[in-house]
Amino acid sequence: MKYSVWIFSKDFRVFRFYLKRPLFILAIGVLVSSFVCLVFFPFLLWQYWKKHKELQTAQNKLTYQTQIYGEKLEELTKEVLALKEAERRLKEALNIKTLGEGKRKERVARGGEGGLENVLEEEALENLIAEVKLRHKAFEELEKKLAQKLDRLKHTPSLWPVRGEVTSGYGWRKSPFCEEKLEFHTGIDISAPPGTPIRAPADGKVEKIWYDGALGLTIRIRHGYGMETIYGHLSKALVREGEAVKRGQIIGMVGNTGSRSTGPHLHYEVRLGGRAVNPRHYLPD
Numbered sequence: 001m002k003y004s005v006w007i008f009s010k011d012f013r014v015f016r017f018y019l020k021r022p023l024f025i026l027a028i029g030v031l032v033s034s035f036v037c038l039v040f041f042p043f044l045l046w047q048y049w050k051k052h053k054e055l056q057t058a059q060n061k062l063t064y065q066t067q068i069y070g071e072k073l074e075e076l077t078k079e080v081l082a083l084k085e086a087e088r089r090l091k092e093a094l095n096i097k098t099l100g101e102g103k104r105k106e107r108v109a110r111g112g113e114g115g116l117e118n119v120l121e122e123e124a125l126e127n128l129i130a131e132v133k134l135r136h137k138a139f140e141e142l143e144k145k146l147a148q149k150l151d152r153l154k155h156t157p158s159l160w161p162v163r164g165e166v167t168s169g170y171g172w173r174k175s176p177f178c179e180e181k182l183e184f185h186t187g188i189d190i191s192a193p194p195g196t197p198i199r200a201p202a203d204g205k206v207e208k209i210w211y212d213g214a215l216g217l218t219i220r221i222r223h224g225y226g227m228e229t230i231y232g233h234l235s236k237a238l239v240r241e242g243e244a245v246k247r248g249q250i251i252g253m254v255g256n257t258g259s260r261s262t263g264p265h266l267h268y269e270v271r272l273g274g275r276a277v278n279p280r281h282y283l284p285d
Contacts, residue, residue, distance in 0.1 A: 077128060083135050094149060155223040157201035157282040159247060162254060162266050164192040170278040176262050186276035187269035194264045196254040198231055200245045209237050215267055216257025232267035233258050
């Protein structure tokens with residue numbers, strides 16, 4: 001079977017072709033395909049342009065977010081470095097060493113002249129997170145040690161129990177009862193009028209109140225950390241055994257009790273590990 005194809009020109013001339021069935025079907029297919037392409041090509045082109053704009057917008061947004069991310073990371077890095085420096089100065093001022101000191105690796109990502117190098121690298125971010133955790137742990141440890149130091153300071157004698165003239169110091173001296181005899185004085189004698197308030201030089205607990213033949217009415221306070229203080233020749237005790245006392249709290253009154261007293265004064269001792277030490281080392285100028 002043959003098909004005739006008529007083509008009319010502008011001058012009304014007619015061109016006639018005969019096509020066999022396979023060629024005719026092929027020609028129809030080409031024409032239909034061309035028509036479909038002409039119809040759908042603008043739509044496909046518009047879809048491509050739309051996707052391209054979406055991708056370009058997403059890329060611009062990602063670039064902006066990347067820039068912000070880098071700036072924030074650099075800012076965080078600077079804060080961590082400042083925190084680390086503050087920690088170093090604080091430990092240096094308090095003479096505190098934390099565990100693992102000197103064994104830590106430098107993990108903070110540092111910036112160059114143009115900012116952080118490779119701020120988006122996973123390793124840099126992981127190192128920064130690890131450094132933040134390390135600083136947090138170090139500050140917890142530092143806080144614990146600082147609390148221990150503060151507690152020790154609270155329990156370390158550092159006040160004058162009474163104000164007055166030191167009539168006899170710590171160490172070897174001539175006996176006030178026999179000038180030819182030397183004796184070791186385990187504390188200091190502070191002259192003060194009878195009834196002068198005696199204050200605890202540090203926090204502690206009243207361990208014992210007793211009457212000693214030589215020291216008269218005596219109080220002993222245990223401060224902890226191996227330290228204790230003794231107060232002799234009192235006229236009156238204003239605390240009880242087992243009572244907790246605070247720095248500056250009045251614990252008794254100056255007196256003239258005991259066989260070793262030659263006048264109203266306070267015999268004041270500081271003991272460390274059970275041994276008498278010079279109280280001057282624990283008194284402000």
